[in-house]
Amino acid sequence: MRKLVSLILIFVFSWSFSQEKELKNPRVGLVLSGGGAKGLAHVGVLKTLDSLGVRVDYIAGTSMGAVVGALYASGYTGLQLDSIIKSTDFDLLINDNVPRKSKTFYERKNAEKYSLTLPFNSFKIQLPSSISRGQNVFNLLSKLTLGVSQIDDFSKLPIPFYCIATDIQTGEEVVLDKGNLAQAIAASSALPTLFQPVKLNNKLLMDGGITNNFPIEGLLSKNLDFIIGVDVQDDLLKDEDLKSVSDILLQINNFRAVEELKKKSKLSDIYIKPEVSDYSIISFSQGAQIIENGQKQTLSFLKELQSIAKDQNFKKSPVKFPDYNEIKINKITVFGLGKYTSSYVRGKLRFRNGETISYEDFGNGVNNLVATNNFDSFLYKFIPKGNRYDFEAQVVEAKNTAFISFGLHYDQIYNSAALVNVTKKQLLMKNDVVSLDLIFGDTPRYNFDYYIDKGFYWSIGINSKYNLFNYKINPSLFSTAVEFAGTRKVDVSISDFTNQFFIETLIKKDLSIKVGLEHKKLIISSKDNFFNTLLDEDSYVFEDSNFFSLVGGIKFDTFDDKIFPKNGFLFEGNAQLFLSSLGDNSDFSQFSYLKLNISKAFNAFDNWSFVLGAQSGVKIGRANIKSLDFGLGGYGYNNINNYFSFYGYDFFSLTGDSFTKAYATLDYEFFKSHHLNLSANFAKIGDDIFLQNEWLDILSYTGYAAGYGFDTVFGPIELKYNWSPDTNYSAYLISVGYWF
Numbered sequence: 075m076r077k078l079v080s081l082i083l084i085f086v087f088s089w090s091f092s093q094e095k096e097l098k099n100p101r102v103g104l105v106l107s108g109g110g111a112k113g114l115a116h117v118g119v120l121k122t123l124d125s126l127g128v129r130v131d132y133i134a135g136t137s138m139g140a141v142v143g144a145l146y147a148s149g150y151t152g153l154q155l156d157s158i159i160k161s162t163d164f165d166l167l168i169n170d171n172v173p174r175k176s177k178t179f180y181e182r183k184n185a186e187k188y189s190l191t192l193p194f195n196s197f198k199i200q201l202p203s204s205i206s207r208g209q210n211v212f213n214l215l216s217k218l219t220l221g222v223s224q225i226d227d228f229s230k231l232p233i234p235f236y237c238i239a240t241d242i243q244t245g246e247e248v249v250l251d252k253g254n255l256a257q258a259i260a261a262s263s264a265l266p267t268l269f270q271p272v273k274l275n276n277k278l279l280m281d282g283g284i285t286n287n288f289p290i291e292g293l294l295s296k297n298l299d300f301i302i303g304v305d306v307q308d309d310l311l312k313d314e315d316l317k318s319v320s321d322i323l324l325q326i327n328n329f330r331a332v333e334e335l336k337k338k339s340k341l342s343d344i345y346i347k348p349e350v351s352d353y354s355i356i357s358f359s360q361g362a363q364i365i366e367n368g369q370k371q372t373l374s375f376l377k378e379l380q381s382i383a384k385d386q387n388f389k390k391s392p393v394k395f396p397d398y399n400e401i402k403i404n405k406i407t408v409f410g411l412g413k414y415t416s417s418y419v420r421g422k423l424r425f426r427n428g429e430t431i432s433y434e435d436f437g438n439g440v441n442n443l444v445a446t447n448n449f450d451s452f453l454y455k456f457i458p459k460g461n462r463y464d465f466e467a468q469v470v471e472a473k474n475t476a477f478i479s480f481g482l483h484y485d486q487i488y489n490s491a492a493l494v495n496v497t498k499k500q501l502l503m504k505n506d507v508v509s510l511d512l513i514f515g516d517t518p519r520y521n522f523d524y525y526i527d528k529g530f531y532w533s534i535g536i537n538s539k540y541n542l543f544n545y546k547i548n549p550s551l552f553s554t555a556v557e558f559a560g561t562r563k564v565d566v567s568i569s570d571f572t573n574q575f576f577i578e579t580l581i582k583k584d585l586s587i588k589v590g591l592e593h594k595k596l597i598i599s600s601k602d603n604f605f606n607t608l609l610d611e612d613s614y615v616f617e618d619s620n621f622f623s624l625v626g627g628i629k630f631d632t633f634d635d636k637i638f639p640k641n642g643f644l645f646e647g648n649a650q651l652f653l654s655s656l657g658d659n660s661d662f663s664q665f666s667y668l669k670l671n672i673s674k675a676f677n678a679f680d681n682w683s684f685v686l687g688a689q690s691g692v693k694i695g696r697a698n699i700k701s702l703d704f705g706l707g708g709y710g711y712n713n714i715n716n717y718f719s720f721y722g723y724d725f726f727s728l729t730g731d732s733f734t735k736a737y738a739t740l741d742y743e744f745f746k747s748h749h750l751n752l753s754a755n756f757a758k759i760g761d762d763i764f765l766q767n768e769w770l771d772i773l774s775y776t777g778y779a780a781g782y783g784f785d786t787v788f789g790p791i792e793l794k795y796n797w798s799p800d801t802n803y804s805a806y807l808i809s810v811g812y813w814f
Contacts (some may be wrong), residue, residue: 101300102132105290133234166210189811260453290341413471440452487708546566572592624651638790640677665699689735730759747784749785750781751781
């Protein structure tokens with residue numbers, strides 16, 4: 075009997091001890107609601123929990139709550155998340171702007187020409203399914219979760235986790251607790267119209283807030299002692315507050331969610347509702363204030379949280395970031411390809427099996443692939459294999475293969491112009507593209523391209539373009555006739571019809587080599603009254619010839635922006651050998667041109683950037699063809715033949731068969747996308763300056779410019795005042811929109 079009593083007492087004591095131990099170490103669950111930028115308040119909550127020593131044992135989240143919750147579950151502290159938020163450019167992230175250096179030369183040219191591009195199928199213009207495909211967001215999430223990429227069961231994360239998405243085809247709630255973490259939270263946070271749906275596990279998924287914006291139900295079965303709920307969802311807005319599309323979308327989604335949340339909030343032991351009503355779902359620029367509001371509201375539960383922390387006796391340690399400077403790729407596997415080949419994808423990614431790359435280079439490669447617009451979705455994951463990673467990607471090839479693009483531009487050479495482009499991909503081959511620019515306005519033009527893109531291999535292209543402009547020019551640029559020497563400027567029309575067949579290859583990342591054949595029909599004429607007086611003729615033709623030549627070029631370009639570069643290097647060399655001519659040049663003899671342009675952009679201080687460069691050109695051969703000589707003056711980015719910019723002199727004012735030029739620009743971005751700049755250039759130009767060693771003399775022509783530039787989604791708007799102390803010349807230069 076005594077033994078029985080003793081056993082009962084031991085059992086009761088042990089049970090009591092275990093219960094007391096359990097109560098002394100309470101388990102805490104955390105549920106984080108969706109709310110777009112308002113969800114940054116979750117970071118403030120987590121910072122406070124960390125500072126108090128509250129341990130979180132399970133996390134559930136939706137949308138932005140899923141993003142913040144997943145990163146915290148991966149091991150990041152609230153303070154680390156705060157640093158990540160403050161260092162993130164949300165404009166770049168949301169707009170899916172692909173960095174210029176990530177694009178091929180062909181894609182850069184298009185990005186710096188068109189203001190708007192829309193799908194165009196069956197002769198009907200379509201609207202895109204979303205503002206952004208969300209690729210930049212996914213790239214960041216993938217990078218931040220690389221340290222837990224080996225975990226495909228989210229209950230095995232440092233903190234167990236699940237999130238909610240919505241099956242857009244059925245409207246059903248989908249619980250994501252397995253798979254690739256970055257893909258799961260990308261699906262949970264795919265806000266309708268802002269981001270396109272994410273295809274995952276044969277389902278088309280969108281923002282979980284559509285079906286469950288406060289997913290507390292799953293935590294009720296996780297053996298938790300306390301559940302902390304954080305709600306950043308708005309109440310229904312009044313009519314005076316419905317000011318934008320995002321407000322209306324939020325209101326529609328909140329009709330049902332607001333009522334559900336009133337019931338669900340009662341299931342949490344601590345219900346935190348930060349004051350974020352003054353912010354919208356896209357107020358990412360005010361992230362610091364939103365985070366601070368999350369901290370403030372959490373401190374209103376200080377006593378309860380301190381009590382939990384005291385019983386847990388816990389301190390969260392910061393996660394050790396993976397080494398992003400060295401990712402060893404073991405094997406590349408791409409699923410979902412039909413129209414495109416695996417070699418095409420690898421060529422665009424710019425890394426191969428067995429290579430070691432930095433995460434920055436990897437991200438550039440992904441952006442380069444996405445920039446082709448040949449894929450609606452590009453999801454990937456890293457699978458650890460020892461000290462290397464297998465890279466697996468799931469692509470969704472673009473259904474739209476035809477596009478229509480638009481552009482507007484004004485400058486003082488071409489005047490007003492409107493551009494309409496039609497592009498068709500996969501016309502004859504899987505990796506070809508045909509493009510036609512039609513330019514309407516004061517100087518009608520066109521540009522036609524057919525290009526077979528083979529990535530790192532030799533690509534093949536055909537280009538045909540017609541260029542036309544009129545300007546007052548000194549006739550000596552085009553003729554050596556004695557009677558024109560020193561005469562006044564006359565109205566000149568330049569018509570240039572050029573056709574090229576070329577092959578081009580990409581070496582490494584930003585180095586391109588191009589060779590080809592060219593035909594040029596060049597007509598230069600004038601109907602100026604000057605010729606009535608001088609020659610008793612209604613017009614004068616300076617040039618009417620067909621030229622046939624070999625062309626070649628090498629280009630290395632890492633500039634981060636074409637018009638307002640802050641860093642990068644440009645090396646561009648071109649050679650052209652004129653083989654024959656039909657037309658006015660009966661005494662034609664072969665000649666060639668060599669041209670070189672080198673420039674370097676760099677940041678010296680915050681918002682201050684410098685560009686230093688040198689440019690040169692030389693004619694080799696004695697052919698007496700002035701129409702293709704070099705001309706300097708004015709400002710522009712759509713130079714044809716051998717005409718180049720030079721501040722301080724009017725367009726085409728300085729001429730010769732050889733020249734050398736040095737230039738520098740100091741740019742200050744005083745407000746985002748608003749620039750003030752100062753420029754200086756110096757040149758030597760004339761005939762045979764290199765043969766006579768004149769190029770070693772002091773550069774005899776000087777010019778300066780001061781300007782303002784505004785970089786808009788429709789292209790740069792620039793106003794410059796340029797002058798030269800040589801001749802007391804001064805004038806304003808105006809350019810609006812992308813050059814084409």
